[in-house]
Structures are given as C-alpha cells and as structure tokens.
Amino acid sequence: MYKVVIGLEVHSELKTNTKCxxxxxxxFGGKPNTHCCPVCVGMPGALPVLNQKAVEYAIKAGLSVGCRINEYSVFERKNYFYPDLAKAYQISQLEYPLCVGGGVEIDVDGKKKFVRLNRIHLEEDAGKLVHTKEGTMIDYNRGGVPLIEIVSxxxxxxxxxxxxxxxxxxATLLYLGVSDCKMQEGSLRCDVNLSLHKEGEPFGTRTEMKNLNSFxxxxxxxKYEAKRQEEELDAGRKIIQETRRWDDNAGKSYSMRTKEDAQDYRYFPDPDIIPIEVEKTFIEEIRKNLPKLADDRAKDYVEKLGLTENDAKLLTNEKYVSDYFEETIKYFNEPKFVCNWILGEVFKKLNSLDDESAEIGISAQNMAKLLKxxxxxxxxxxxxxxxxxxxxGTDLDPEQVVKEKGLMQNNDTSGLEEIIxxxxxxxxxxxNELKSGNQKTMAFFVGQAMKATSGKANPKLVNEIVSKLIK
Ligand SMILES: [Zn+2]
Structure with a gap:
C-alpha cells in the first residue's frame, strides 16, 4: 500500500483595478491586446512601478490564513522563454516572499485536518495563447495581472x-474580496504535485500537473495520477520527475516535459524594482479591517439566528450563498425557514444544473416574496x-405570477369540506381503512383533494378536515 502525498500551488488573480x-x-476579456502598454509587454526601457493595492490584497490573504508577513520582501526575475511572456521573464518572488507559514483547516467527512502553507508570494500573470485554425494568436491583456501563488x-x-x-x-479569497476566483475564466488555477511512497520510507519522485481549472x-x-504512479512502481519502473498535462476530456494525463527545478530559472532580484518594506502599521491596519470569514459568519448564525452548526456551515461554504441568505432574511425574517429552503430546494436546483459556476437564479427580494x-x-x-x-433566471415577481395564474392555495375550509x-x-x-387506524390512507385523501382542486388545496387543512370528519 502506497501513501499518496500531494502539494498544491494555487494561483489566484487579484482583482485590483490596474495591473501589478x-x-x-x-x-477579464476585452479585445485582444487592448489592455497593454510598453511596461507589460516588456518594451526596452519601460520601467515597472509596483501596485500597492496588490501588496495589500496579498497581505490580506496572508493574514486570513495565519501567515507571518515579511516586512522585507523582494521581487525576482524568473527567466524562461515562452511566447505568452513578452519579457522572457516573469516578475515573481523566491527568496523573500511576502507571506510565509500559516495554514488552512479542512473537514472531509467530519475528519478535521490542518494543511500547512509554505508561503504566499506575489507575482505577475502571463499572457494567453489563443489557438485558432489560422494559427496561434497571443493576447497580452492578462500579462502583468497581479497573482498570488499559495503554496501548500x-x-x-x-x-x-x-x-x-x-x-x-x-471561499476565503471570496470572503476577503481579493479575487473573483472564477476557475472557468482562469482567475483561480491549480498545479498539483503528487508522489507515492511506502509508510516509513522517504517521499518518492513527484510529478506536476499544471493549470487544472475546475474542482x-x-x-x-x-485519482488518475495516483493510480498511474502505483502501476509504474508495481511494475518495477521509476517515476520520472516531469510536468504532465491533464486532458479532462480524455480523462488522462500526458507527459509534457521533464520538470525543471528552481535553479533552472536563474532567478535574480529585479534591478528595476526596489525591495518592498512593509510598515508594521500598514499590516496592522489591514488586520484590523479583515472582514468576517466563513467560520465567523457560521458562528453568528448559530448564536444569533438559532441555526444548527451543520446548517450554518453549509450556508457559509460559499460567500455568495451566505450573502444571499443574509439579504433574503432582511426581506423576510424567518432565518430557519429561509435556511431550510436554500439548503433543500435551492441547492437541489443548483445541483441539477451540473455547472460548478452556477449561481442562484432568483433575486433575494423575489425569493423572500416566494417564501412569504x-x-x-x-x-x-x-x-x-x-x-x-x-x-x-427571470425577474418575474412571484406575487404577480401567483395572482395571474391563480395559484393561491385554497384555504377556504367550508368549500374544501364539501369536496372532501x-x-x-x-x-x-x-x-374504513382510515378509521381502523391505517394512517397511510390519509395520503390517498390528500392526493384526491389536491386533484379535485388542481393542486390548490392546503394539505394541512385537508388532513385536519378528514380527521375531523371520520370521528
Ligand atoms: Zn501595461
């Protein structure tokens, strides 16, 4: 039996107004090569100037996951050639990253685990290659966009x-508001490092899979890579340190190139950018203004709104769901009722869409009306x-739809009593069956009453009336 060892490098684009x-x-988007200037396409003589907001966002991310913030950090050039990188180097951080240490607690099937972070550093994104029938085009709009790399x-x-x-x-980055984390647009991407080894033995050789863009x-x-390595090892072959490309359609990964080490990139401090010295007061100011994260909100839901811990956790997993819940109860203050409906019917609807990026398709205000x-x-x-x-997916007003279509439930007892x-x-x-205590028969009467009223009878009322009548 092998143990699987995984480390992730997560790249998240920061949503600053301007590039790094x-x-x-x-x-995101825009006509190709319209958000560019001599600096981000690396024209000779162009000089970079660091965006303070990017530093602030990176520190915000670091503080929220318990990193130590380095008051002194350095930008270095990571040298390599690729057509999407006009300068032939990427401005990144190696020796002195902005944030170090920290970690994230995860919960898998009730088993909690603390995943340590190695670092969070700030760097710039590269451009994008667009493959077309005529050939490959390059769009530099993304080149120079600030990124944080979170290394576990x-x-x-x-x-x-x-x-x-x-x-x-x-979820944490979304709560912080530093990135929009849209995996389908590439603003959150992930590289997976994976190796196998036997209990008590040193770590095995790892492979890297790059730019995975959905959960x-x-x-x-x-799953694929762990199995592939297991089969290689069982067959007596060695794992090659390499970068592999995951083909999601084929469900397979392919070798791209042997993996490089940090020294292959000939990192050196960027002579155009002076080291950053972050003042303690700047860090403390950010720390003081950190927004409430998922766990804080969940705690509030339990203590102030009386939700169960489990419900509170499910509601706060995604910031937009938690925001939606909070907005809905502003219009209709029945937290437990709204929570049950969101976790039940709304989640069922979302799951049925089979789209990781789908969001709730009804405004909180209309949802509140529907629930009322x-x-x-x-x-x-x-x-x-x-x-x-x-x-x-519409802006229709539920009250109006119910009125227009005559969907109001029939709560008129005497009319219903006649029908029953x-x-x-x-x-x-x-x-007779009901009289002899067979409660299942009640469902039959409710069903019949619903049929007779085209679904408008109130099942609770039907139940009450039938119970009264058989006495
Ligand atoms: Zn530019």
Missing amino acids: FCSCENK EPDLESAEEAVAYLQKLR KAVFRAI LYHSDSIGQKVARNLLDELW KKIMNNNPKAV
Missing part, C-alpha cells in the same frame, strides 16, 4: 482532501417548488 506593475486596466506543504493525502482544501481557499478536473487528475407566500400557506409546497423553477365529503362518500373502503 503598470496602470493598464486589469479586467505536502500535507494532503487524497483527491477528496485536495478539493476540500481548494474549496476552503477559494472536478483536480479530483479526477489526482409559502410560509403563510398562500401557496402550497408543490406550487412553491414549481415557482422556483419558473422564476429561475364527496371524496369520502365515493371511497367508503378508504374511509
């Missing part, structure tokens, strides 16, 4: 743990569920 070392706009220690032991770790990091890809790539209708028994559960589907009496007269056998 020039004043070009930092924005090799503490992860499975694909499940790696994904939990990534989710936690992503699913990370999960599958790790349901909570007050103005509409039944079935209508409420259907409305969720119907309103998803008729059903009972027509079904003497079911009445």
